[in-house]
Amino acid sequence: MALTIKAKYVNGTLEPLEPLKLKEGTVVTISLEQDEKAEEEHDSLLEMMEKIWASVPDEVWEGMPTDGSINYRHYLYGHPKEEK
Secondary structure (H helix, E strand, C coil): CCCCCEEECCCCCCEEEECCCCCCCCCCCCCCCCCCHHCCCCCCCCHHHHHHHHHCCCHHHCCCCCCCCCCCHHHHHHHCCCHH
């Protein structure tokens, strides 16, 4: 019987991400394939932000306002702009 499951490697052991319908003591042969997509999900917050920043074209960054910390109310809620 062939069965494909997802598992996470934690502290030296593989932990299935779903229950297995096997009798206790069943001997199995395991073939491993690393899930590249799942590996990407473990990026740090900084790595994730760097990927997002890199995906934004330079001309978009050049058009971004530089007074966001002063005029956040204007950009979020439409309040009048404040002077620097």
